[in-house]
Amino acid sequence: MKVVRERADARWLPSRHRFALFKLLAWTRFRSSGPKPQAGLALGIDRDQSAIENYTVAAWIMASASCFTFALLDRVLLSAAAAVLAPFVAAAVLQVFVVAPGFVKAWRNRDNTGLNSFVTITAITVTAIYFAQSDQWVRIIAWLFLASLAMNAIASLVTRLLRARFAADEHDLLA
Amino acid sequence: MKRWAKRFLARGVFWRQLLRHAVLNAPPYTEPVAIAMWSLLFLLWGSGRRGVIRNLAAIxxxxxxxxxFLRTYRVFWNYAWTIADNVRFKEFRTLPDWRFVGLDHFRALHEHQGxxxxxxxxxxxxxxxxxxFSATSDxxxxxxxxxxxxxxTQEFESEQRGRRGGESLRVDFSARTSDLAIDLLHAxxxxxxxxxxxxxxxPGIGSIDVEFFGxxxxxxxxPFALAMASRVPIFPLFIIRRGRRSYALQTFAPIHVQRRSRNREDDLRPAVEAWVKDLETVLRGSWHQWFAFEPFYDEAAA
Known part of the structure; x- marks a missing residue:
């Protein structure tokens, strides 16, 4: 694993982020901040290293999934009970997506995070498409989720164009 | 209790296997939710929860x-992140970010001959x-x-360590006190x-009573007897989690243990007290990082 030493601005390297939208935001910050030497600092280069990105995406996915779960539970339960249960059920369902593929014997001892990420995002997207067509308030959440996906897709086209510059910035810091 | 049921106790192997399974399968952005939930569940572990609460009452x-009680949840939350980071390192060699505090002392340790x-x-x-440390040093x-x-659990951990362990790091267990001291002296x-x-x-390890958080x-x-026998310094070093995938490595000034009298305990005491002072300093600021699930003092004796 690559490590950048004694440079605090390396935390904004795009390669420390997973999603294209965050890569772009981080790179903008990196270009505007300038070099920031800091003794005794070692920053790892890994696409899941950014805490801001991780917590933001986790909160966004959890909030969207909780709203969708509430909309489903509200059909069969009292609204107050559905509101209390929704975050717990949503969290449990998200973990089922994660845990289930690991029970396939051939996949047991390997890194399945990429596959599970695809399954999780696809499942929430399908749910968002379903609720986007409804006339309930939850359609706003669904559209917001789909809009964030679309924005990330556009950002990913831009990051493809900037790939060489990202690599050059990283190379400069590692040198 | 039946053997299969023991696997599900707080210290049972099931949770270690589940953690490894989660690290291999959970996309990183699902981790905060999963860890928040599992930390909440582990608050049901009565003896661990009570141990932490009692230690916090002293700190x-x-x-x-x-x-x-809420602070205890924070301790459990930090512990869950910490052991997940550890498994991730073993499985994928993913390193967190590091900040070195007390850099001069850390350099002294790195440059120390012998x-x-x-x-x-x-x-x-x-x-x-x-x-x-073993990866950054020869x-x-x-x-x-x-x-x-x-x-x-011990068997599982040994198996994992054997599968991923490197040549530069060897793990020994303090249970075999008799030969371990000699092995360490040789090392x-x-x-x-x-x-x-x-x-x-x-149990079975020599100790000395000191004042710790009153x-x-x-x-x-x-460790102090070993330092005295081998005439080497002791470097107090703490690894403190600062946030997601971010740790501080804090090193303090070395402690020297010298034989000055015929009474071994009198010679060891200043060094143990110096260590306790460093430990108190760190714990005052980072109490949420102390994974001591048993009370460190006897209520009746305190």
Whole structure:
């Protein structure tokens, strides 16, 4: 694993982020901040290293999934009970997506995070498409989720164009 | 209790296997939710929860019980992140970010010729810290740790360590006290670094009573006796989790143990007290990182 030493601005390297939208935001910050030497600092280069990105995406996915779960539970339960249960059920369902593929014997001892990420995002997207067509308030959440996906897709086209510059910035810091 | 049921106890092997399974399968952005939920579930672990609450009552005197209960959740939350980071390092070699505090002392440790003792506590990610140190140095580290209480868990951990362990890091268990002291002495004489946790006394290990957060507590004398016998310095070093995938490695000034009198305990005491002072300094600021699930003092004796 690559490590950048004694440079605090390396935390904004795009390669420390997973999603294209965050890569772009981080790179903008990196270009505007300038070099920031800091003794005794070692920053790892890994696409899941950014805490801001991780917590933001986790909160966004959890909030969207909780709203969708509430909309489903509200059909069969009292609204107050559905509101209390929704975050717990949503969290449990998200973990089922994660845990289930690991029970396939051939996949047991390997890194399945990429596959599970695809399954999780696809499942929430399908749910968002379903609720986007409804006339309930939850359609706003669904559209917001789909809009964030679309924005990330556009950002990913831009990051493809900037790939060489990202690599050059990283190379400069590692040198 | 039946053997299969023991797997599901707090220290049982099931949770270690589940954690490894989660690290191999959970996309990183699902981790905060999963860890928040599992930390909440582990608050049901009565003896662990009560142990942490009692330790916090000493570290933060005058706190309300409910405040310490919420603080205990924070300890469990940090512990869950820490052990997940450790498994991730073992499986994928993913390193967190590091900030070195007390850089001069850390450099002194790096540049120290010959053997030395690294004294650490059950804080932050001591496992990962030892791996990182061994990866950044050409020195060999012998890490001494207490064995797992559950035999199946111990077997699982040994298997994982054997599968991923490197040549530069060896793990020994403090259960075999008789030959371990001699092994460690040989390791130090060979110029290796010995990392020991000095904040908990396990049965059969020599100890000395000291004042720790205003309570009478037993501290292990083993590391200090080893330093005295081998005439090497002790470097207090703490690995503190600062946030997601971010750790601080805090090193303090070395402690020297010298034979000055005929009374061994009198010679060891100043060094143990110096260690306790460093430990208190770190714990005051990072109480949420101290993974001591048993009370460090006897209520009746305190």
């Amino acid at each position: 933060k005197p005058g706190s309300w019980m409910v405040t310490n 053997g030395a003792i690294i004294l650490t506590a059950h804080m932050g990610n001591y496992d990962l810290g030892a791996h990182v 020195r060999r580290i012998v890490m001494v740790r207490a064995p797992e209480r559950d035999p199946e 130090i004489e060979a110029g290796e670094l010995v990392a020991i946790q000095g904040d908990r006394v396990t 309570k009478r507590a037993a501290m292990p004398t083993g």
